[in-house]
Amino acid sequence: xxxxxxxxxxxxxxxxxxxxxxxxxxxxxxxxxxxxxxxxxxxxxxxxxxxxxxxxxxxxxxxxxxxxxxxxxxxxxxxxxxxxxxxxxxxxxxxxxxxxxxxxxxxxxxxxxxxxxxxxxxxxxxxxxxxxxxxxxxxxxxxxxxxxxxxxxxxxxxxxxxxxxxxxxxxxxxxxxxxxxxxxxxxxxxxxxxxxxxxxxxxxxxxxxxxxxxxxxxxxxxxxxxxxxxxxxxxxxxxxxxxxxxxxxxxxxxxxxxxxxxxxxxxxxxxxxxxxxxxxxxxxxxxxxxxxxxxxxxxxxxxxxxxxxxxxxxxxxx
Amino acid sequence: xxxxxxxxxxxxxxxxxxxxxxxxxxxxxxxxxxxxxxxxxxxxxxxxxxxxxxxxxxxxxxxxxxxxxxxxxxxxxxxxxxxxxxxxxxxxxxxxxxxxxxxxxxxxxxxxxxxxxxxxxxxxxxxxxxxxxxxxxxxxxxxxxxxxxxxxxxxxxxxxxxxxxxxxxxxxxxxxxxxxxxxxxxxxxxxxxxxxxxxxxxxxxxxxxxxxxxxxxxxxxxxxxxxxxxxxxxxxxxxxxxxxxxxxxxxxxxxxxxxxxxxxxxxxxxxxxxxxxxxxxxxxxxxxxxxxxxxxxxxxxxxxxxxxxxxxxxxxxxxxxxxxxxxxxxxxxxxxxxxxxxxxxxxxxxxxxxxxxxxxxxxxxxxxxxxxxxxxxxxxxxxxxxxxxxxxxxxxxxxxxxxxxxxxxxxxxxxxxxxxxxxxxxxxxxxxxxxxxxxxxxxxxxxxxxxxxxxxxxxxxxxxxxxxxxxxxxxxxxxxxxxxxxxxxxxxxxxxxxxxxxxxxxxxxxxxxxxxxxxxxxxxxxxxxxxxxxxxxxxxxxxx
Numbered sequence: 001x002x003x004x005x006x007x008x009x010x011x012x013x014x015x016x017x018x019x020x021x022x023x024x025x026x027x028x029x030x031x032x033x034x035x036x037x038x039x040x041x042x043x044x045x046x047x048x049x050x051x052x053x054x055x056x057x058x059x060x061x062x063x064x065x066x067x068x069x070x071x072x073x074x075x076x077x078x079x080x081x082x083x084x085x086x087x088x089x090x091x092x093x094x095x096x097x098x099x100x101x102x103x104x105x106x107x108x109x110x111x112x113x114x115x116x117x118x119x120x121x122x123x124x125x126x127x128x129x130x131x132x133x134x135x136x137x138x139x140x141x142x143x144x145x146x147x148x149x150x151x152x153x154x155x156x157x158x159x160x161x162x163x164x165x166x167x168x169x170x171x172x173x174x175x176x177x178x179x180x181x182x183x184x185x186x187x188x189x190x191x192x193x194x195x196x197x198x199x200x201x202x203x204x205x206x207x208x209x210x211x212x213x214x215x216x217x218x219x220x221x222x223x224x225x226x227x228x229x230x231x232x233x234x235x236x237x238x239x240x241x242x243x244x245x246x247x248x249x250x251x252x253x254x255x256x257x258x259x260x261x262x263x264x265x266x267x268x269x270x271x272x273x274x275x276x277x278x279x280x281x282x283x284x285x286x287x288x289x290x291x292x293x294x295x296x297x298x299x300x301x302x303x304x305x306x307x308x309x310x311x312x313x314x315x316x317x318x
Numbered sequence: 319x320x321x322x323x324x325x326x327x328x329x330x331x332x333x334x335x336x337x338x339x340x341x342x343x344x345x346x347x348x349x350x351x352x353x354x355x356x357x358x359x360x361x362x363x364x365x366x367x368x369x370x371x372x373x374x375x376x377x378x379x380x381x382x383x384x385x386x387x388x389x390x391x392x393x394x395x396x397x398x399x400x401x402x403x404x405x406x407x408x409x410x411x412x413x414x415x416x417x418x419x420x421x422x423x424x425x426x427x428x429x430x431x432x433x434x435x436x437x438x439x440x441x442x443x444x445x446x447x448x449x450x451x452x453x454x455x456x457x458x459x460x461x462x463x464x465x466x467x468x469x470x471x472x473x474x475x476x477x478x479x480x481x482x483x484x485x486x487x488x489x490x491x492x493x494x495x496x497x498x499x500x501x502x503x504x505x506x507x508x509x510x511x512x513x514x515x516x517x518x519x520x521x522x523x524x525x526x527x528x529x530x531x532x533x534x535x536x537x538x539x540x541x542x543x544x545x546x547x548x549x550x551x552x553x554x555x556x557x558x559x560x561x562x563x564x565x566x567x568x569x570x571x572x573x574x575x576x577x578x579x580x581x582x583x584x585x586x587x588x589x590x591x592x593x594x595x596x597x598x599x600x601x602x603x604x605x606x607x608x609x610x611x612x613x614x615x616x617x618x619x620x621x622x623x624x625x626x627x628x629x630x631x632x633x634x635x636x637x638x639x640x641x642x643x644x645x646x647x648x649x650x651x652x653x654x655x656x657x658x659x660x661x662x663x664x665x666x667x668x669x670x671x672x673x674x675x676x677x678x679x680x681x682x683x684x685x686x687x688x689x690x691x692x693x694x695x696x697x698x699x700x701x702x703x704x705x706x707x708x709x710x711x712x713x714x715x716x717x718x719x720x721x722x723x724x725x726x727x728x729x730x731x732x733x734x735x736x737x738x739x740x741x742x743x744x745x746x747x748x749x750x751x752x753x754x755x756x757x758x759x760x761x762x763x764x765x766x767x768x769x770x771x772x773x774x775x776x777x778x779x780x781x782x783x784x785x786x787x788x789x790x791x792x793x794x795x796x797x798x799x800x801x802x803x804x805x806x807x808x809x810x811x812x813x814x815x816x817x818x819x820x821x822x823x824x825x826x827x828x829x830x831x832x833x834x835x836x837x838x839x840x841x842x843x844x845x846x847x848x849x850x851x852x853x854x855x856x857x858x859x860x861x862x
Contacts, residue, residue, distance in 0.1 A: 213425065214420060214422060215425065217383070217420075218418070218420065218427070220381070221376075221381060221413065221418045222412065222413035222417075222439060222443065223409040223410060223411065223412035223413035223440065223443070223444060224409070224439075224443060225409060228443070232431075233428050233431075236430035237428070237429065237430050310430075312429055312430050316474075316477075318477070318478055
């Protein structure tokens with residue numbers, strides 16, 4: 001087997017194993033909470049008989065291991081259970097919100113990743129000079145602002161001073177793509193500001209590290225322009241560290257943006273999770289937790305795979 | 319002169335040094351050097367490290383490495399001064415009029431790009447030729463430089479070809495855009511001696527056939543004598559002597575040049591055979607989890623107060639043998655006896671005396687010392703560890719050791735960064751001596767040093783051997799060093815000892831094939847040596 005394929009298969013297998021472990025941890029964590037689902041439904045005043053009845057009805061009297069495998073079996077078949085609060089099918093509720101989450105994250109990523117890499121290249125090209133200082137200064141300022149401050153600032157600027165957008169990012173099924181895009185513009189801007197600096201700084205650092213190499217001097221002595229040197233000779237060797245930071249930020253865009261969702265009233269997974277945590281809706285928390293974990297594991301796995309494929313020594317063995 | 323391509327007039331190059339713990343210091347790297355290169359001629363720049371030869375070489379492209387500044391004089395290339403030319407004008411001449419071949423081709427190729435892409439990059443970027451033309455020229459250069467599979471080698475990545483091949487590909491890269499001048503900066507220094515001769519011959523032929531002019535930078539006078547028309551000898555950034563290659567080699571005027579020419583003429587009479595202190599018997603070793611023998615049935619021994627030289631090229635198993643003797647790589651089979659007792663194969667099974675009596679000195683003195691400890695602490699550590707010396711007693715012994723390595727009183731408080739390369743290696747020798755060893759394994763201890771400095775170290779080692787009766791296992795790829803220090807020689811090739819015995823026996827014909835190849839590949843300080851060797855080899859292979 002080609003060594004790259006072997007490494008990739010190894011990484012994927014490891015990712016699946018990790019996901020299994022995470023599912024066990026989530027299940028155990030929820031299990032360790034005081035009280036159970038039956039208690040949560042019936043409330044503090046429930047009689048012991050009523051509790052026992054409900055537990056039997058829901059299968060909660062089974063041993064934990066049995067219930068774990070029942071839950072896991074359901075998950076594998078796409079059945080995430082039903083929410084306690086409104087008896088809705090969780091998979092269905094999540095499906096639409098996951099779409100919204102991915103749409104927002106995708107828009108933010110489509111702008112922030114190329115922009116961050118471009119700014120990183122420019123900053124590295126002019127390291128220590130004013131373009132570098134300007135780029136670093138601005139992006140470090142935006143990352144230092146708490147998300148909600150940035151959000152309110154952007155709302156004030158783009159709905160009051162220049163009334164271009166709506167302050168509330170309402171999306172619903174049946175909206176056209178462009179209407180959706182217009183609706184999420186403000187949260188996307190805020191998220192871009194939040195994630196830009198991290199990726200930009202990493203690109204800059206990785207390139208400056210590579211710029212110390214002897215082959216960069218070779219490229220300079222070939223009479224290439226500084227930007228050609230950075231783009232053709234430094235960047236291809238700086239991909240692996242950049243990709244791993246990009247993936248961490250993409251994961252953050254999917255699972256960590258609940259504050260931005262709340263500020264803009266955007267109906268997505270983060271808000272859904274927080275709502276159900278406050279209501280102690282255990283099956284929903286478990287399901288969303290598992291999805292978030294899967295996103296993290298998948299993106300990091302993708303970063304590993306890209307780093308493997310980007311390495312010519314692995315791609316073309318002797 | 320009408321056919322002058324490049325001339326340096328009173329060139330001055332400066333930089334700012336930042337020594338640790340001291341204010342920045344202004345240093346002059348090159349001071350008032352004037353020399354010129356005619357079209358199609360090869361000028362050799364020679365000198366030890368720090369002589370300013372690479373700095374002058376790069377200044378021919380008006381390039382200063384790091385914070386190096388070209389502060390004075392003129393650099394006239396094709397009739398114009400390029401020292402103060404604009405960045406755009408410099409980009410235009412770099413890679414078109416002047417190209418560069420670096421010492422380490424392995425580090426100078428971009429690991430992420432195919433060779434062909436890098437070889438033709440300059441020609442295409444400067445619009446000298448189209449991509450197709452450049453590729454065709456590259457292939458013909460690959461062929462000219464005797465690279466295997468010239469048609470397809472360009473599709474490989476740098477890590478997929480050997481060091482010697484990579485150096486030739488880099489030469490092709492420099493010649494591809496049809497420059498007027500190529501700077502060769504120690505192009506064969508990092509290669510094995512048997513590889514060096516092929517690369518040297520290929521470079522010489524390519525220079526001759528393309529009619530390009532060249533600056534050939536090296537510290538090895540014997541090498542430059544084979545390719546250069548004229549030689550400039552440099553020291554501390556100043557011109558020492560300039561003349562035709564014939565004059566410099568055969569009739570050097572300056573004392574420094576004479577020292578360079580006569581270097582490595584240490585005469586060391588071999589000592590008679592005696593009962594061994596270290597005896598390696600039928601040792602075979604392999605790395606964990608592999609079935610490949612990196613050492614095959616090796617049998618050698620060393621007598622007290624004598625030197626066994628282990629000679630071979632990189633990958634021949636020389637250092638692996640040292641690792642087996644020191645217990646870092648336990649042999650799969652065979653026996654090692656030392657001072658009358660059998661050594662445990664494994665490091666963990668050895669006594670403190672085993673460890674003390676068997677010391678090591680390494681090639682890179684820099685990284686073999688803790689940069690945050692003073693010389694006194696470094697030498698004092700074995701005194702404490704093996705003999706429990708403390709206080710005044712320890713200080714006294716440290717001073718004795720420093721005297722032995724011919725370093726004065728002030729050195730005990732210095733840090734390694736404040737020492738020269740030769741001094742660092744002396745401190746490592748003192749540290750090994752501190753343990754009062756019976757045997758010291760010297761692993762390429764002079765390879766990273768300039769010839770004159772290396773000579774000093776060899777003399778010191780011989781002197782210490784006479785006084786302390788310590789035996790050396792001396793690992794090296796350099797046959798001149800072997801002649802200077804060895805009593806016995808073992809020639810290694812692919813993990814096996816192919817020739818072994820007293821020095822005079824090993825170095826006297828008839829030779830086996832490999833020893834013959836190795837011995838005949840060592841550059842000799844005479845004109846026409848390269849052609850002689852190549853002709854002899856051609857005749858021999860024709861005879862076969």
